[in-house]
Ligand SMILES: O=P(O)(O)OC[C@H]1O[C@H](OP(=O)(O)OP(=O)(O)O)[C@H](O)[C@@H]1O
Ligand code: HPA
């Protein structure tokens with residue numbers, strides 16, 4: 001789907017594909033420097049982080065292994081329920097491994113605060129987070145995030161992995177939806 005095909009659903013483009021690409025290249029450089037000479041496991045949080053994971057992994061020079069967790073707290077709405085469910089656990093034992101969690105967005109922070117506690121209890125050698133987006137004004141809990149792509153306003157966004165009711169994940173940019181799409 002391209003910008004022109006969105007028609008009336010899209011309100012505005014917040015972050016273009018080019019801006020995402022160049023920011024991910026910068027972050028990849030910092031991540032390479034941090035893990036030089038170490039084995040790194042990157043953990044993508046399904047489904048939202050699929051695009052970030054795919055593009056960031058290819059921008060890294062560090063050899064990585066990749067694993068996935070599926071957890072969900074949003075259902076079909078635009079508000080976090082705060083109740084996190086594990087839909088798929090890691091295939092890998094992370095004890096004594098360097099683990100980098102890859103996320104698309106930190107909104108309330110509830111998902112990551114739960115995930116940090118869960119993965120932290122498995123005794124990794126290190127545990128860090130990289131997220132493409134963060135909404136500082138929406139935080140309900142403080143999360144120690146090592147790498148943030150973009151801080152964005154407290155608006156519901158879609159695209160580049162992010163959905164509304166499972167749609168719009170394949171947009172190559174990040175944008176906001178027109179209020180009528182979610183009944184506003
Ligand atoms: O900081 P929070 O308020 O917890 O929100 C962030 C989380 O919510 C979204 O996932 P969601 O649970 O909607 O599942 P999805 O990735 O499959 O869309 C997003 O991908 C993050 O994982
Ligand atoms: O703004 C958002 N958009 C899509 N999914 C989300 N999950 C948390 N915040 C968001």
Ligand SMILES: [Mg+2]
Pocket residue numbers: 048074162163
């Ligand atoms: Mg979602």
